[in-house]
Amino acid sequence: MKLADPDRVIAAARSWLGTPYHDQASLKGVGCDCLGLARGIWREVVGPEPFPIPPYSRDWGETGPREVLAEGARRMMPEITPADATPGSLVLFRVMPRAIAKHVGILTGPYTFLHAYERLGVIEEPLTNAWRLRIAFAFLFPQR
Numbered sequence: 353m354k355l356a357d358p359d360r361v362i363a364a365a366r367s368w369l370g371t372p373y374h375d376q377a378s379l380k381g382v383g384c385d386c387l388g389l390a391r392g393i394w395r396e397v398v399g400p401e402p403f404p405i406p407p408y409s410r411d412w413g414e415t416g417p418r419e420v421l422a423e424g425a426r427r428m429m430p431e432i433t434p435a436d437a438t439p440g441s442l443v444l445f446r447v448m449p450r451a452i453a454k455h456v457g458i459l460t461g462p463y464t465f466l467h468a469y470e471r472l473g474v475i476e477e478p479l480t481n482a483w484r485l486r487i488a489f490a491f492l493f494p495q496r
Contacts, residue, residue, distance in 0.1 A: 353430060353494050353495075354494065354495040355430070355492050355493065355494060355495055356397045356398065356440070356492070356493040356494060356495050356496070357440075357495075358438065358439050358440025358441075359440070360397055360440075361393060361397055361440040361458065361493050362439055362440055362458070362460050364392075364393045364396040364397050365389070365393050365458040365460060365466045366460065366466065366476065367380065367396075368380050368381075368384065368389055368392060368393070368466070368468075368474045369466070369474050369475070369476060370473060370474060371383060371384050371389070371468070371473055371474040372473045373385060373468055373469065373470050373471060373472065373473045373474075374388075376388065378391045378392050379392075380392055384468050384474065385468050385470075386455050386456040386457065386467050386468045386469075387405065387421070387456055388468065389456065389458075389466075389467065389468045389474055390442055390456045390458070391405065393458065393493070394493065397493050397496065398493060398494055398495070398496050399496050402427070402428050403427070405424075417452065418452070419452050419453060419488075419489070420452065421444050421452075421453055421454065421456065421489075422444055422453055422488070422489045425442065425444070425489065425491045426491075428494070429442065429491035429492060429493060429494060430491065430492045430494070431489065431490070431491050432490045432491065432492060433490065434487040434488065434489065434490045436490065437459055437487065437490035438459065438462075439459045439460055439461050439462065440458070440459065440492070440493070441458070441459045441490050441491065441492055442456065442457075442458055442490065442491045442492070442493065443456070443457050443458070443459060443465065443487045443489070443490050443491075444456055444487070444488050444489040444490070444491075445457065445483065445486040445487055445488065446486050446488045447486065453488040453489055455467065455486075457483075459479065460476055461479075462479075463478055463479050464476055464477065464478060464479055465477065465479045465483065
């Protein structure tokens with residue numbers, strides 16, 4: 353599988369900066385959550401979404417042991433180890449220890465990432481050690 357140019361992924365991600373946070377949305381400049389941001393970047397870099405995302409509750413990550421986000425990403429993206437994640441990689445974070453991964457971001461540099469954060473919208477911020485230690489899975493965007 354050919355991989356998308358990481359610079360293209362990062363440019364697409366940064367074009368979402370300032371988009372307000374909106375649960376379950378995926379419209380640049382209008383609103384998105386972290387999954388909606390990843391879906392929007394996919395549409396810009398790869399093409400149409402390969403399958404519809406079913407509605408999900410705000411507490412979906414607390415309702416079961418399955419790694420739902422990782423399973424979905426594996427269906428369409430090559431997985432790499434978190435240690436091998438570089439700028440342009442999609443990363444999944446465990447917000448709480450021993451919980452499933454339920455937050456999504458895009459690495460934009462060796463020490464920065466971009467994500468949709470409740471109350472703040474789409475922001476780019478430092479990948480602090482606290483964030484880095486929460487990365488549970490990493491994936492690469494395929495080429496269109």
